[in-house]
Amino acid sequence: MSGYPDHPSGHVSASAESGGTLRADAQRNRERILRAARDLVREPGELKLNAVAKACGIGQGTLYRHFPTREDLLVEVYRREVEDLVTAASRLLEAHRPLDALAAWFDRVAAYARVKRDVFAAVEAATWRDLAAHSLGPIGEAVELLLAAGRSDGSIRPDAEARDVIVLISWLSRLEEAEIDARGQRLLSILVDGLRTRA
The missing domain is CATH 1.10.357.10 (Tetracycline Repressor, domain 2)
Structure with a gap:
């Protein structure tokens, strides 16, 4: 499984397939998650992963497969x-x-x-x-x-x-x-x- 070699947290996305590529639907979900998180991080208070999942209309399991932690x-x-x-x-x-x-x-x-x-x-x-x-x-x-x-x-x-x-x-x-x-x-x-x- 391939990830980001300079990822500061050391985690590797579980949605990455061989060669570091993502299926088309997985890539779309990833982009939706990132857009929603970018918008929500500006809201007062701590960013909640369940709020991100809700904002982009996916299940929390899908979100965690892409990003195991906040x-x-x-x-x-x-x-x-x-x-x-x-x-x-x-x-x-x-x-x-x-x-x-x-x-x-x-x-x-x-x-x-x-x-x-x-x-x-x-x-x-x-x-x-x-x-x-x-x-x-x-x-x-x-x-x-x-x-x-x-x-x-x-x-x-x-x-x-x-x-x-x-x-x-x-x-x-x-x-x-x-x-x-x-x-x-x-x-x-x-x-x-x-x-x-x-x-």
Whole structure:
């Protein structure tokens, strides 16, 4: 049985078949579970697995076959959020000029920050530290991809470094929900202006 080699909890999904593939119906259930959990993790109180199963219309047994524990599910919600954030960088660069792509990516960062804050508040400290360590590299690479494109076309200042941007955007996940909504976009807009090349 194949699983995720860097899964911080060490658990392997029981629904994985040989080669790490899932049957089509199992894959659909997995996606439904992850979408429901992502929505519910933002609700007040502890995420309940029975609430997730009810929200996506499956039995609890099906949910447990995919995610044996609550922490397994939360870890995968976060991993998927990081994956989506990272892949968004190249997609945005294909459709927009570099500075516009960076601004649009920052919009996606605000949504990521909400999920990160809620997941990290719900899992063990050792787990979130491991998650943070695993995600820093891919997110940094996505930032550098965007910055490099902007430096190349002259729209982003030549001294802009991915590490600086990571430090600045990391503060978003420390804000309360209302603050992310009220201040997050403004803070990111200020950051984009700070990265812009001055005439």
